Amino acid sequence: MIGKYVEEGWNHLVSRGLQTVRGCETGNSVRQSRAYIDSIQVELRVIDAPLTADTSCTFFGRKFATPLMSGAMSGVDNIREHGMIVFAKGMQAAGSCMWVGIGPDQELQEICDLGIPAIKIIKPYRDTDKIFQKLEAAEKAGCIAVGMDIDFAFGSKSGDFLKANDWCSPKTSAELASFIAATKLPFIFKGVLSERDAYKAMELGAGGIVISSHSGNAIDYAVPPMKILPKIAKIADRKIPVFIDGDIKHGSDVFKALALGADGALAGRSLMAGMELDGAEGITKVVKGITEELRRNMCLTGAASIGEIDPSVLWLP
Numbered sequence: 480m481i482g483k484y485v486e487e488g489w490n491h492l493v494s495r496g497l498q499t500v501r502g503c504e505t506g507n508s509v510r511q512s513r514a515y516i517d518s519i520q521v522e523l524r525v526i527d528a529p530l531t532a533d534t535s536c537t538f539f540g541r542k543f544a545t546p547l548m549s550g551a552m553s554g555v556d557n558i559r560e561h562g563m564i565v566f567a568k569g570m571q572a573a574g575s576c577m578w579v580g581i582g583p584d585q586e587l588q589e590i591c592d593l594g595i596p597a598i599k600i601i602k603p604y605r606d607t608d609k610i611f612q613k614l615e616a617a618e619k620a621g622c623i624a625v626g627m628d629i630d631f632a633f634g635s636k637s638g639d640f641l642k643a644n645d646w647c648s649p650k651t652s653a654e655l656a657s658f659i660a661a662t663k664l665p666f667i668f669k670g671v672l673s674e675r676d677a678y679k680a681m682e683l684g685a686g687g688i689v690i691s692s693h694s695g696n697a698i699d700y701a702v703p704p705m706k707i708l709p710k711i712a713k714i715a716d717r718k719i720p721v722f723i724d725g726d727i728k729h730g731s732d733v734f735k736a737l738a739l740g741a742d743g744a745l746a747g748r749s750l751m752a753g754m755e756l757d758g759a760e761g762i763t764k765v766v767k768g769i770t771e772e773l774r775r776n777m778c779l780t781g782a783a784s785i786g787e788i789d790p791s792v793l794w795l796p
Protein backbone atom coordinates (compact mmCIF):
# COMPACT_ATOMS: atom_id res chain seq x y z
CA MET A 480 0.00 0.00 0.00
CA ILE A 481 1.51 3.30 -1.08
CA GLY A 482 -0.16 5.08 1.86
CA LYS A 483 2.23 3.39 4.32
CA TYR A 484 5.23 4.48 2.26
CA VAL A 485 3.94 8.07 2.12
CA GLU A 486 3.34 8.02 5.87
CA GLU A 487 6.87 6.76 6.50
CA GLY A 488 8.36 9.51 4.33
CA TRP A 489 6.14 12.08 5.96
CA ASN A 490 7.23 11.07 9.47
CA HIS A 491 10.83 11.24 8.31
CA LEU A 492 10.33 14.80 7.03
CA VAL A 493 8.71 15.77 10.32
CA SER A 494 11.54 14.22 12.36
CA ARG A 495 14.02 16.32 10.36
CA GLY A 496 11.91 19.42 10.98
CA LEU A 497 11.27 19.85 7.23
CA GLN A 498 7.53 19.32 7.17
CA THR A 499 5.81 22.38 8.50
CA VAL A 500 2.68 22.69 6.32
CA ARG A 501 -0.15 22.49 8.84
CA GLY A 502 -2.48 25.14 7.51
CA CYS A 503 -2.91 28.65 8.77
CA GLU A 504 -4.22 29.79 12.16
CA THR A 505 -6.41 27.05 13.65
CA GLY A 506 -5.41 24.44 11.06
CA ASN A 507 -9.10 23.82 10.40
CA SER A 508 -8.71 24.07 6.61
CA VAL A 509 -6.39 21.06 6.50
CA ARG A 510 -8.49 18.96 8.90
CA GLN A 511 -11.82 19.73 7.21
CA SER A 512 -10.44 19.07 3.75
CA ARG A 513 -9.26 15.59 4.78
CA ALA A 514 -12.48 14.94 6.69
CA TYR A 515 -14.55 15.86 3.64
CA ILE A 516 -12.57 13.64 1.27
CA ASP A 517 -12.88 10.78 3.78
CA SER A 518 -16.63 11.32 4.12
CA ILE A 519 -17.27 10.51 0.44
CA GLN A 520 -18.10 6.84 -0.08
CA VAL A 521 -17.88 4.72 -3.20
CA GLU A 522 -20.18 1.90 -4.32
CA LEU A 523 -19.07 -1.24 -6.19
CA ARG A 524 -20.06 -2.04 -9.79
CA VAL A 525 -18.29 -5.31 -10.38
CA ILE A 526 -20.69 -7.20 -12.65
CA ASP A 527 -19.31 -6.80 -16.21
CA ALA A 528 -16.40 -4.78 -14.78
CA PRO A 529 -13.33 -4.33 -17.03
CA LEU A 530 -10.21 -6.43 -16.36
CA THR A 531 -8.05 -3.34 -16.36
CA ALA A 532 -8.46 0.39 -16.82
CA ASP A 533 -6.63 3.03 -18.81
CA THR A 534 -5.52 5.91 -16.59
CA SER A 535 -4.10 8.02 -19.41
CA CYS A 536 -5.45 11.50 -20.01
CA THR A 537 -4.87 14.42 -22.35
CA PHE A 538 -4.80 18.13 -21.66
CA PHE A 539 -3.05 21.12 -23.24
CA GLY A 540 -2.51 18.86 -26.25
CA ARG A 541 -0.34 16.39 -24.32
CA LYS A 542 -1.04 12.82 -23.32
CA PHE A 543 -0.09 11.70 -19.81
CA ALA A 544 0.03 8.24 -18.23
CA THR A 545 -1.81 9.47 -15.18
CA PRO A 546 -4.04 12.33 -14.07
CA LEU A 547 -1.90 12.67 -10.91
CA MET A 548 0.61 15.48 -11.31
CA SER A 549 2.97 17.38 -9.07
CA GLY A 550 1.66 20.38 -7.20
CA ALA A 551 3.26 23.69 -8.16
CA MET A 552 6.42 22.97 -6.18
CA SER A 553 9.36 25.05 -5.02
CA GLY A 554 12.06 25.12 -2.38
CA VAL A 555 12.74 21.40 -2.03
CA ASP A 556 16.53 21.76 -2.01
CA ASN A 557 16.42 20.92 1.70
CA ILE A 558 15.29 17.39 0.79
CA ARG A 559 17.76 16.77 -2.04
CA GLU A 560 20.36 18.92 -3.74
CA HIS A 561 18.86 20.49 -6.91
CA GLY A 562 15.55 19.35 -5.47
CA MET A 563 13.32 20.65 -8.26
CA ILE A 564 15.37 18.79 -10.89
CA VAL A 565 15.17 15.60 -8.81
CA PHE A 566 11.42 16.17 -8.47
CA ALA A 567 10.97 16.65 -12.22
CA LYS A 568 12.96 13.50 -13.00
CA GLY A 569 10.71 11.52 -10.68
CA MET A 570 7.58 12.89 -12.35
CA GLN A 571 9.01 12.26 -15.81
CA ALA A 572 9.69 8.59 -15.08
CA ALA A 573 6.05 8.25 -14.03
CA GLY A 574 4.83 9.73 -17.33
CA SER A 575 3.33 12.73 -15.60
CA CYS A 576 3.55 16.51 -15.70
CA MET A 577 5.66 18.87 -13.57
CA TRP A 578 4.08 22.01 -12.15
CA VAL A 579 6.68 24.54 -11.02
CA GLY A 580 6.13 27.28 -8.45
CA ILE A 581 8.38 30.17 -7.44
CA GLY A 582 12.01 29.82 -8.52
CA PRO A 583 14.67 31.08 -10.87
CA ASP A 584 14.19 31.06 -14.66
CA GLN A 585 17.33 28.97 -15.06
CA GLU A 586 15.83 26.19 -12.92
CA LEU A 587 12.66 26.21 -15.03
CA GLN A 588 14.76 25.99 -18.18
CA GLU A 589 16.66 23.00 -16.77
CA ILE A 590 13.38 21.25 -15.96
CA CYS A 591 12.00 21.84 -19.46
CA ASP A 592 15.30 20.69 -20.96
CA LEU A 593 14.73 17.29 -19.35
CA GLY A 594 11.85 16.91 -21.80
CA ILE A 595 9.06 16.70 -19.24
CA PRO A 596 5.98 18.84 -19.97
CA ALA A 597 6.09 21.65 -17.41
CA ILE A 598 3.62 24.25 -16.17
CA LYS A 599 4.90 27.41 -14.50
CA ILE A 600 2.84 29.06 -11.76
CA ILE A 601 3.94 32.66 -11.25
CA LYS A 602 3.43 34.55 -7.98
CA PRO A 603 1.05 37.53 -7.98
CA TYR A 604 4.00 39.89 -7.68
CA ARG A 605 3.26 43.53 -6.92
CA ASP A 606 5.84 44.32 -9.54
CA THR A 607 3.82 43.51 -12.67
CA ASP A 608 6.89 43.94 -14.89
CA LYS A 609 8.29 40.91 -13.13
CA ILE A 610 5.14 38.95 -14.03
CA PHE A 611 5.53 39.79 -17.72
CA GLN A 612 9.20 38.82 -17.54
CA LYS A 613 8.32 35.48 -15.93
CA LEU A 614 5.63 34.84 -18.57
CA GLU A 615 8.20 35.39 -21.29
CA ALA A 616 10.75 33.15 -19.55
CA ALA A 617 8.17 30.34 -19.24
CA GLU A 618 7.37 30.53 -22.94
CA LYS A 619 11.04 30.60 -23.85
CA ALA A 620 11.77 27.62 -21.59
CA GLY A 621 9.13 25.59 -23.44
CA CYS A 622 6.37 25.30 -20.82
CA ILE A 623 3.04 23.90 -22.01
CA ALA A 624 1.05 26.34 -19.85
CA VAL A 625 1.55 29.12 -17.30
CA GLY A 626 -0.56 30.47 -14.50
CA MET A 627 -0.71 32.36 -11.25
CA ASP A 628 -1.47 31.32 -7.67
CA ILE A 629 -3.92 34.18 -7.25
CA ASP A 630 -4.63 33.01 -3.68
CA PHE A 631 -1.10 34.05 -2.65
CA ALA A 632 -2.09 37.72 -2.90
CA PHE A 633 -1.64 38.17 0.85
CA GLY A 634 0.91 35.46 1.49
CA SER A 635 0.37 31.90 2.53
CA LYS A 636 -0.05 32.19 6.29
CA SER A 637 -1.46 34.74 8.65
CA GLY A 638 1.99 35.31 10.17
CA ASP A 639 3.35 36.14 6.73
CA PHE A 640 0.75 38.79 6.01
CA LEU A 641 2.88 41.88 6.23
CA LYS A 642 5.92 40.22 4.77
CA ALA A 643 4.19 38.72 1.74
CA ASN A 644 2.13 41.85 1.29
CA ASP A 645 5.41 43.61 0.56
CA TRP A 646 5.95 41.75 -2.68
CA CYS A 647 2.58 40.23 -3.65
CA SER A 648 -0.83 41.81 -4.13
CA PRO A 649 -4.32 40.86 -5.30
CA LYS A 650 -4.71 41.17 -9.03
CA THR A 651 -7.55 43.02 -10.72
CA SER A 652 -9.53 41.55 -13.60
CA ALA A 653 -7.84 44.05 -15.93
CA GLU A 654 -4.39 42.97 -14.80
CA LEU A 655 -5.24 39.30 -15.19
CA ALA A 656 -6.59 39.99 -18.68
CA SER A 657 -3.30 41.68 -19.57
CA PHE A 658 -1.32 38.63 -18.41
CA ILE A 659 -3.53 36.35 -20.49
CA ALA A 660 -3.07 38.61 -23.50
CA ALA A 661 0.71 38.66 -23.04
CA THR A 662 1.21 34.93 -23.55
CA LYS A 663 0.44 32.36 -26.23
CA LEU A 664 0.20 29.69 -23.54
CA PRO A 665 -2.95 28.71 -21.66
CA PHE A 666 -3.07 30.80 -18.46
CA ILE A 667 -4.22 28.89 -15.39
CA PHE A 668 -5.86 30.43 -12.32
CA LYS A 669 -4.56 28.55 -9.26
CA GLY A 670 -6.29 29.05 -5.94
CA VAL A 671 -9.87 29.34 -7.16
CA LEU A 672 -12.13 28.52 -4.21
CA SER A 673 -15.45 30.15 -5.01
CA GLU A 674 -18.01 30.08 -7.79
CA ARG A 675 -17.56 33.83 -8.07
CA ASP A 676 -13.85 33.59 -8.92
CA ALA A 677 -14.54 30.65 -11.25
CA TYR A 678 -17.05 32.76 -13.24
CA LYS A 679 -14.51 35.61 -13.39
CA ALA A 680 -11.76 33.22 -14.52
CA MET A 681 -14.00 31.90 -17.31
CA GLU A 682 -15.02 35.39 -18.40
CA LEU A 683 -11.40 36.51 -18.53
CA GLY A 684 -10.42 33.56 -20.73
CA ALA A 685 -8.59 31.31 -18.26
CA GLY A 686 -6.92 28.29 -19.84
CA GLY A 687 -7.42 26.18 -16.72
CA ILE A 688 -8.40 26.33 -13.06
CA VAL A 689 -6.77 24.81 -10.00
CA ILE A 690 -9.15 24.49 -7.08
CA SER A 691 -6.88 24.86 -4.08
CA SER A 692 -6.59 26.24 -0.59
CA HIS A 693 -2.78 26.21 -0.87
CA SER A 694 -2.46 23.32 1.61
CA GLY A 695 -4.93 25.05 3.88
CA ASN A 696 -2.60 28.05 4.06
CA ALA A 697 -4.73 30.47 2.04
CA ILE A 698 -7.45 31.12 4.60
CA ASP A 699 -8.59 29.60 7.86
CA TYR A 700 -11.83 27.56 7.64
CA ALA A 701 -11.43 27.26 3.86
CA VAL A 702 -14.20 25.42 2.09
CA PRO A 703 -12.73 21.98 1.27
CA PRO A 704 -11.56 21.98 -2.37
CA MET A 705 -13.27 18.63 -3.01
CA LYS A 706 -16.57 20.03 -1.68
CA ILE A 707 -16.68 22.99 -4.08
CA LEU A 708 -15.27 20.99 -7.01
CA PRO A 709 -18.61 19.94 -8.56
CA LYS A 710 -19.85 23.54 -8.61
CA ILE A 711 -16.68 24.84 -10.25
CA ALA A 712 -16.53 21.94 -12.71
CA LYS A 713 -20.05 22.83 -13.75
CA ILE A 714 -19.01 26.43 -14.41
CA ALA A 715 -15.97 25.30 -16.43
CA ASP A 716 -18.29 22.94 -18.29
CA ARG A 717 -15.36 20.92 -19.76
CA LYS A 718 -14.36 23.99 -21.80
CA ILE A 719 -11.09 24.22 -19.87
CA PRO A 720 -9.38 21.67 -17.61
CA VAL A 721 -10.10 21.80 -13.91
CA PHE A 722 -7.51 20.54 -11.44
CA ILE A 723 -7.62 20.13 -7.70
CA ASP A 724 -5.06 19.86 -4.92
CA GLY A 725 -5.05 19.41 -1.16
CA ASP A 726 -3.78 16.31 0.62
CA ILE A 727 -4.06 14.01 -2.41
CA LYS A 728 -2.31 10.84 -1.27
CA HIS A 729 -4.46 7.82 -2.20
CA GLY A 730 -5.82 6.48 -5.46
CA SER A 731 -9.29 6.92 -4.01
CA ASP A 732 -8.61 10.66 -3.53
CA VAL A 733 -7.82 11.01 -7.24
CA PHE A 734 -10.77 8.80 -8.17
CA LYS A 735 -13.18 10.94 -6.15
CA ALA A 736 -11.77 14.13 -7.71
CA LEU A 737 -12.24 12.77 -11.23
CA ALA A 738 -15.74 11.54 -10.46
CA LEU A 739 -16.65 14.98 -9.12
CA GLY A 740 -15.55 16.62 -12.37
CA ALA A 741 -11.79 17.26 -12.16
CA ASP A 742 -9.52 16.54 -15.12
CA GLY A 743 -6.50 15.98 -12.91
CA ALA A 744 -5.23 16.09 -9.33
CA LEU A 745 -2.04 17.68 -8.03
CA ALA A 746 -0.02 16.39 -5.09
CA GLY A 747 2.66 18.21 -3.17
CA ARG A 748 3.36 16.80 0.24
CA SER A 749 2.78 13.12 -0.52
CA LEU A 750 5.35 13.31 -3.32
CA MET A 751 7.79 15.13 -1.04
CA ALA A 752 7.48 12.13 1.30
CA GLY A 753 8.63 9.79 -1.48
CA MET A 754 11.46 12.16 -2.34
CA GLU A 755 12.59 12.20 1.28
CA LEU A 756 12.92 8.40 1.29
CA ASP A 757 14.26 7.63 -2.19
CA GLY A 758 14.84 10.82 -4.18
CA ALA A 759 13.48 10.79 -7.76
CA GLU A 760 12.69 7.07 -7.51
CA GLY A 761 10.58 7.71 -4.42
CA ILE A 762 8.53 10.30 -6.30
CA THR A 763 8.00 7.90 -9.21
CA LYS A 764 7.01 5.19 -6.73
CA VAL A 765 4.35 7.39 -5.12
CA VAL A 766 2.89 8.57 -8.45
CA LYS A 767 2.78 5.03 -9.82
CA GLY A 768 1.44 3.61 -6.55
CA ILE A 769 -1.40 6.13 -6.36
CA THR A 770 -2.13 5.59 -10.06
CA GLU A 771 -2.39 1.81 -9.56
CA GLU A 772 -4.86 2.41 -6.71
CA LEU A 773 -6.81 4.68 -9.04
CA ARG A 774 -6.84 1.95 -11.69
CA ARG A 775 -8.21 -0.52 -9.12
CA ASN A 776 -10.92 1.96 -8.11
CA MET A 777 -11.84 2.42 -11.77
CA CYS A 778 -12.10 -1.33 -12.41
CA LEU A 779 -14.18 -1.92 -9.27
CA THR A 780 -16.64 0.77 -10.34
CA GLY A 781 -16.87 -0.34 -13.96
CA ALA A 782 -14.79 2.38 -15.63
CA ALA A 783 -12.36 1.20 -18.32
CA SER A 784 -11.12 4.73 -18.98
CA ILE A 785 -11.14 8.05 -17.17
CA GLY A 786 -13.96 9.30 -19.37
CA GLU A 787 -16.09 6.38 -18.18
CA ILE A 788 -15.87 7.25 -14.47
CA ASP A 789 -19.47 7.67 -13.40
CA PRO A 790 -20.16 10.31 -10.72
CA SER A 791 -23.17 8.32 -9.52
CA VAL A 792 -20.83 5.73 -7.90
CA LEU A 793 -20.11 8.30 -5.20
CA TRP A 794 -22.24 8.67 -2.09
CA LEU A 795 -21.78 12.21 -0.89
CA PRO A 796 -22.31 13.17 2.76
Ligand SMILES: Cc1cc2nc3c(=O)[nH]c(=O)nc-3n(C[C@H](O)[C@H](O)[C@H](O)COP(=O)(O)O)c2cc1C
Pocket residue numbers: 500550551552553554555579580581600628669691692693694724725726727745746747748749
Ligand atom coordinates in the same frame (compact mmCIF):
# COMPACT_ATOMS: atom_id res chain seq x y z
C1 LIG B 1 7.32 22.77 -0.40
C2 LIG B 1 6.16 23.39 -1.09
C3 LIG B 1 6.36 24.47 -1.94
C4 LIG B 1 5.29 25.06 -2.62
N1 LIG B 1 5.52 26.11 -3.46
C5 LIG B 1 4.49 26.64 -4.18
C6 LIG B 1 4.71 27.68 -5.12
O1 LIG B 1 5.81 28.19 -5.28
N2 LIG B 1 3.64 28.13 -5.83
C7 LIG B 1 2.38 27.61 -5.66
O2 LIG B 1 1.45 28.02 -6.35
N3 LIG B 1 2.15 26.64 -4.75
C8 LIG B 1 3.17 26.14 -4.02
N4 LIG B 1 2.93 25.14 -3.11
C9 LIG B 1 1.54 24.69 -2.88
C10 LIG B 1 1.22 23.50 -3.74
O3 LIG B 1 1.26 23.80 -5.10
C11 LIG B 1 -0.17 22.95 -3.42
O4 LIG B 1 -1.13 23.95 -3.63
C12 LIG B 1 -0.28 22.49 -1.99
O5 LIG B 1 0.92 21.91 -1.56
C13 LIG B 1 -1.44 21.52 -1.80
O6 LIG B 1 -1.11 20.23 -2.11
P1 LIG B 1 -0.67 19.16 -0.99
O7 LIG B 1 -1.68 19.22 0.08
O8 LIG B 1 -0.68 17.87 -1.75
O9 LIG B 1 0.69 19.53 -0.54
C14 LIG B 1 3.98 24.56 -2.42
C15 LIG B 1 3.78 23.48 -1.56
C16 LIG B 1 4.84 22.90 -0.90
C17 LIG B 1 4.56 21.75 0.02
